[in-house]
Amino acid sequence: MKKFAAFLASFLILLGVFAPATVTTAQASATKNIKVTYTLKKNKKQIAKKTITLKKNGTVTQGLKKGWKVNDKGGFISEIDGHKQNNKKKIYWTYTVNKKQVNVSADKKKLKNHDKVEFKLSKYNG
Structure with missing residues (x-):
């Protein structure tokens, strides 16, 4: 259970790092x-x-x-x-x-x- 919690925490941190870039990229292409x-x-x-x-x-x-x-x-x-x-x-x-x-x-x-x-x-x- 501890390993899963650690994996989930790592995943959420990664998601937080990459999600804003995806939104920014989509917004940038829309303005083109x-x-x-x-x-x-x-x-x-x-x-x-x-x-x-x-x-x-x-x-x-x-x-x-x-x-x-x-x-x-x-x-x-x-x-x-x-x-x-x-x-x-x-x-x-x-x-x-x-x-x-x-x-x-x-x-x-x-x-x-x-x-x-x-x-x-x-x-x-x-």
């Missing part, structure tokens, strides 16, 4: 990922919406490609899941992050946890 919500619209109609998990500092393009089939060139999106731009009709994909227009290509725009990205395929009136 972010969740971003993507909404796709064609004109004003919503055609898709997904929440995507990315690594911290992931880009708009990385998240978009995790959720849909995407064609892009130089960070500019030309097609998402078969919905293509039409240069002759001046119909293009544009995007916002947290309802703010972004002036950098999608492959350069880094995201933060809980950002909301909206892509719109619509006629450019400029």
Whole structure:
């Protein structure tokens, strides 16, 4: 019985030493990922919406490609899941992050946890 008590005491001491490290490791890995919500619209109609998990500092393009089939060139999106731009009709994909227009290509725009990205395929009136 004494040997079992000694074993149990040693085990509990070891558990106390290693358990906090496990929790810390789990917390650290959780902060390495972010969740971003993507909404796709064609004109004003919503055609898709997904929440995507990315690594911290992931880009708009990385998240978009995790959720849909995407064609892009130089960070500019030309097609998402078969919905293509039409240069002759001046119909293009544009995007916002947290309802703010972004002036950098999608492959350069880094995201933060809980950002909301909206892509719109619509006629450019400029």
